[in-house]
Amino acid sequence: MKTVSIRDAKNRLTELAREVENGETIVITRNGRPILDLVPHQKRGGIDLKAGEAYLKAHGIDRTEGLIADDFDDQLPEDFLIRPSSY
Structure with missing residues (x-):
């Protein structure tokens, strides 16, 4: 791994890009x-x-429910965020 200052990198970007490509x-x-x-x-x-x-088959799962x-x-009711929860 090579370390280069940002100033040197700015001046040598093409050269550094070739090294990265390799x-x-x-x-x-x-x-x-x-x-x-x-x-x-x-x-x-x-x-x-x-x-x-393959994972599902290996673990004996033949179907999934979604x-x-x-x-x-659908759009939420206008007062959705200010209504107290019902649960």
């Missing part, structure tokens, strides 16, 4: 204190539905 992590400092890391970009994955299905009320998206 897998290097670079710590940028201000007044000797770390403020950020330059790291290689990692593509984020989404939800792996097949892995979820319930969303029909009025879930």
Whole structure:
């Protein structure tokens, strides 16, 4: 891991970007204190539905129940926040 001051990083950004592309992590400092890391970009994955299905199957869960009320998206009554709770 390489450490570079923010002033040097500003002047050498292209060079540092090439190093990061090659897998290097670079710590940028201000007044000797770390403020950020330059790291290689990692593509984020989404939800792996097949892995979820495999997990459920491995644990003997053959179906799941999900319930969303029909009025879930309906507007709340105007006095909703000032009404005392009923429970």
